[in-house]
Each structure stands twice: as C-alpha cells, then as structure tokens.
Amino acid sequence: MKLTKHRKNKILFYIGITFLAILFLIPTEWMIVSSFKSESTIFKDMNSLMAFVPHDLSLTAYSQLLDYYNVFNNIINSLFYASIMVILGLIVNSFAGYSLAMYNYPGKNVLFVFIIAMMIVPIEAIILPMYLVVHNLHLLNTIPGYILPFVANVMNIFLFRQTFITYPQELVEAGKIDGISSFRFFFQVVIPTSSSIYVTIGVLTFLASWNDFLWPVMALSEQKMMPIQVALNAIFSDREHIFTNHTMAALTIASIPVIIIYSIFQKYIVEGAVRSGIK
Structure with missing residues (x-):
C-alpha cells in the first residue's frame, strides 16, 4: 500500500x-x-x-562528593527554597491573576499594561535594586531575604490571568446569586478546574529556583545556606585540580530533580501552556 x-x-x-x-x-x-x-x-x-x-x-566520585563536601545539605537547601517559592508563588500569583481576570476596579487595565511591560525587563536590570532593598532591610543571609523578592512573578500572574479570564462571567454571577462568596468560588470552582496551570507554574517556578545562580550568589554568603548550584561552584573554584568524574557526578546530582519533575509533569505543562494561550 x-x-x-x-x-x-x-x-x-x-x-x-x-x-x-x-x-x-x-x-x-x-x-x-x-x-x-x-x-x-x-x-x-x-x-x-x-x-x-x-x-x-x-560510585567513588559520588561518595567523595557527599563525604568530603557535604553537598547533601546543599541539596536539601535547594529543595527547601524551591518548595517554599512554589507554595508562596502559587498563592500570591494566582490571587493577583484572579483579581485581574474577575474583578473590575479603577486602574485595572493600567496595572495589567504595567505587568505586561515588566515582562520585557531582564532580571539583570532590577537585581541590583533588589539587592539594595534586601540589604537596607537587613535581610541578607536570611531565608526571607532570599525567597520573598521572587515570590511575585509577572509572567506567572499573566498566565493565571489568561487562564481565569476564560471562565464565563455568567458562572461567577450565578455563584453570587446562590450565595457563594468570591473566595469560596475561587477555592471550590476555579482551583479544581485549573489544576493544569497550577502544575505548570509550580514546575516552572521549581525549575527556576533550582537552577538560579545569580541571586543566591548575591543574597547568601554562608556555605551552610547555599543552594546546590552555588555550592558546587564554590567547591570547584577552591580547588587547584578539578577531577572530571567529580564534576560530572556533581552535575548529575544537580540535574536529577529537574529531570524527574519535568518527566512526571510534562503532560500538565503542555496542557497548561495551551490553556493559558501560550503559542
């Protein structure tokens, strides 16, 4: 045939x-x-x-990394930081996106245009002012000082807004007539039917936090608080001779969570991207 x-x-x-x-x-x-x-x-x-x-x-390279350099502690740090950023980020950004999608108030359109404009500003352009703010608040080398500046994310707010705006306004009004408050509608209707975008943004936030290097270098200076990416750089920078197998073992350790998480949730990431209107 x-x-x-x-x-x-x-x-x-x-x-x-x-x-x-x-x-x-x-x-x-x-x-x-x-x-x-x-x-x-x-x-x-x-x-x-x-x-x-x-x-x-x-397994010599792995045992030496874990025994001599205590990278396991840095892995725990990265998992902790990323998890907190995911939880706080989903709460803050979904509330902001829901507000922009469902409520009418003075200045909403101006605020949305400002959010769109902020999406084109590279992180390198604002990271120094962020550092100065954290420094003046005496939050350097603290967990809040490291995490809070990146909780709100304009891209994530935009994605949530684009998803929530697809809900018919009639559905919201029907909920109000039945005595359902805005918060109850959000938690009982919106969140259960928007799981894909929550998973998508959660995974992307986790990956961004896990792979971040520039901000932790600026905000953290104590070895015990460093995430894995910065700790590995510090370890190999202090050595006269860098062994290739040690380097590859370190990179493998740093890559495993990213590979596992993306492999598990890739279906939801594609679904969330389609639903939010990303092309």
Whole structure:
C-alpha cells in the first residue's frame, strides 16, 4: 500500500524529532556515564565511542562528593527554597491573576499594561535594586531575604490571568446569586478546574529556583545556606585540580530533580501552556 503524502511527512517529522532528541541527550548520557568512571578511564575513552558506554563503573566520585563536601545539605537547601517559592508563588500569583481576570476596579487595565511591560525587563536590570532593598532591610543571609523578592512573578500572574479570564462571567454571577462568596468560588470552582496551570507554574517556578545562580550568589554568603548550584561552584573554584568524574557526578546530582519533575509533569505543562494561550 502506497504511503500518502501526509503519512510520509508525518514519518519524516517523527524521524527528525527523534534524531534531535538523541542529539540533545548525548551530552547528558555522557555526563551520567562519566560520573561513574575513574578519571583515567574517562580520558582513555575520550576519543572513542567507549566514552558513551558504561564500563568499569564505580560510585567513588559520588561518595567523595557527599563525604568530603557535604553537598547533601546543599541539596536539601535547594529543595527547601524551591518548595517554599512554589507554595508562596502559587498563592500570591494566582490571587493577583484572579483579581485581574474577575474583578473590575479603577486602574485595572493600567496595572495589567504595567505587568505586561515588566515582562520585557531582564532580571539583570532590577537585581541590583533588589539587592539594595534586601540589604537596607537587613535581610541578607536570611531565608526571607532570599525567597520573598521572587515570590511575585509577572509572567506567572499573566498566565493565571489568561487562564481565569476564560471562565464565563455568567458562572461567577450565578455563584453570587446562590450565595457563594468570591473566595469560596475561587477555592471550590476555579482551583479544581485549573489544576493544569497550577502544575505548570509550580514546575516552572521549581525549575527556576533550582537552577538560579545569580541571586543566591548575591543574597547568601554562608556555605551552610547555599543552594546546590552555588555550592558546587564554590567547591570547584577552591580547588587547584578539578577531577572530571567529580564534576560530572556533581552535575548529575544537580540535574536529577529537574529531570524527574519535568518527566512526571510534562503532560500538565503542555496542557497548561495551551490553556493559558501560550503559542
């Protein structure tokens, strides 16, 4: 049976994205495999395909990282910071988005335009004023000083607003007639039917917090409070010789939560992006 043009294009499309997926996964696969090899084995295999083949595996690099540098404490820090940012961010940004979508009050449109305008401002342009504010409030090297400046996020507010605005106003009015308060409507109707956007923003907030480097470098100076990304940089910056297997083990440890979380929730991320109107 002859293949139709549409089917041929579909097959070529899947071949293409499969090739790209393999291409992008190759560095990750090499990183993970190298983290289980000795330093000499890594350089021995460097110029051959054996670099990507697991053999002579050992957990030495991981045990040394955990025993000598106590990176487990920094991993706990990152998980704690990211979790708090997710919880507070979902509460604050969803309330703000709900307000912009469901209520009419003077200056609402101006406020929304201001939020849109803030989306094009890079973090590098405002991070110094943020640092000065935190410094003047004597909140450097504190958990509130590290977390609070990033709880409110204009992009997340925008995504929530775009999702909530799709609810028919008649549904809200019907709820009011039945004696349902705005807060009750929000918690009993809006949140249960908007789980995908909550998961999407929660995952994106977690990933952004986990991968953040610039702000923790500025806001935190004590080793015991550092997240994993900053701690790894400090560890390897203080050493005269950097072992490749140690570096790969550290990067693997830092990547595992990101890979797991995105793999679990990728379906909800796509659904939330579609529902909020992202193209």
